[in-house]
Amino acid sequence: MSEYNRRRFLQHSGSMVLLSAASGMAALPRQAFAQDTVKLGLLHSLSGTIAIAEASLVDAEKLAIEEINAAGGVMGRKIEPVVEDGASENAVFAEKARKLLDRDKVAAIVGCYTSASRKALLPVLSRSKGLLYYPTYYEGQEQDARVFYPSQEATQSVIAAVEWMAREKGKTFFLVGSDYIYPRTCNKIAKPAIAHMGAKVVGEEYAPLGHTEFSSIINKIKAAKPECIYSTVVGGSNVAFYKQLRAAGLDGTRVVLLSTVVSENEIEGIGKDNAAGYYACMGYFQSLQNPANEKFVKAFKAKYGQDRVIGDPMEVAYNSVHLWKLGVEKAGSFDPDKVIAASAGLTLEAPEGTVRVHEKNHHVWKKVRVGRAQPDGQFDIVWESADLIEPNPFPKL
DSSP states (O other): OOHHHHHHHHHHHHHHHHHHHHHHHHTSOSSOOOTTEEEEEEEEOSSSTTHHHHHHHHHHHHHHHHHHHHTTOBTTBEEEEEEEEOTTOHHHHHHHHHIIIIISOOSOEEEOSSHHHHHHHHHHHHHHTOOEEOOSOBOOOOOOTTEEBOSOBHHHHHHHHHHHHHHHTOSEEEEEEESSHHHHHHHHHHHHHHHHTTOEEEEEEEEOTTOOOOHHHHHHHHHHOOSEEEEEOOTTHHHHHHHHHHHTTOSSSSSEEEESSOOHHHHHHHOHHHHTTOEEEESOOTTOOSHHHHHHHHHHHHHHOTTOOOOHHHHHHHHHHHHHHHHHHHHTSOOHHHHHHHHTTOEEEETTEEEEEOTTTSBEEBOOEEEEEOTTSOEEEEEEOSSOBOOOSSOOO
């Protein structure tokens, strides 16, 4: 064969190969996967004001990915994490989600922390036919076809928390929170639950996000003389709030304080001494004693250091990767629509215990617990629900 004809032959053969590949790709799902890998997007704030709470979720997700890969992957494919920084900006979250879905062709995203960042993703998920696992407890009031919510929505923790306080600690409540949707929704849920227990609300106050001067609110609490304080103060404000409560003599001995937003991670910022004696209601505490959690905690500390602590959103982030894997395997496909259809009723034996995806609303059945913070920053679990609690993201308020 002459050199000219050989080149023509190679060019023609290459065109046929490309045409054949293109034809084959047309039959594949939307995601373009390498033969031996599948991409999973991890989208969290690694910088900005929310990073202090959110960045650690990526560590838990990467641990889950490593464990799954070590066990053979998902349907024979290793998971390739694609990590993006939402930078604590909702517009950046939307932009990075578009990149993950349209350019990187990830099979799903595990991501977001605030409700605002999650809501910024919804139009992107709809347009690109993507799938999101949202690993943070939140206020409910949402059910999107392309989102799974593996953490507790507000009714699962709020009702359990105030009923426990009314049963065990007292019948008068002061509600205090940061001024945005989660605390206000939680308090709307809390008030009828408190009344149902024969208790009453003697005060309700809100502070702006990032607020650090709580003397006025604390004076109102002292004047109202509640037996119980239900707190939804969030983020860095808790450092000032807990310190000022203790300085004012409200150290958790005479007046019980319980939060549904303070986990072991937040205690690291608040300070162990400042948090000791106060209560929290969560789905997960690091101190849970069961084989799955002991294995999880040991593996996490082996990878990231013995001084690291694990809070509720981190454990749910870890669960989210495993729930996606189970959905893929049940569907026999990485296609998001097939995974969504297959995920109803999925059960996972997680570090927190059994969780089950609701058959209709994309949330999960799960237990919740009340723990009291100890001087070492861990929680002594004083109560847990007897059964899994059904999610109710749209309660009558």
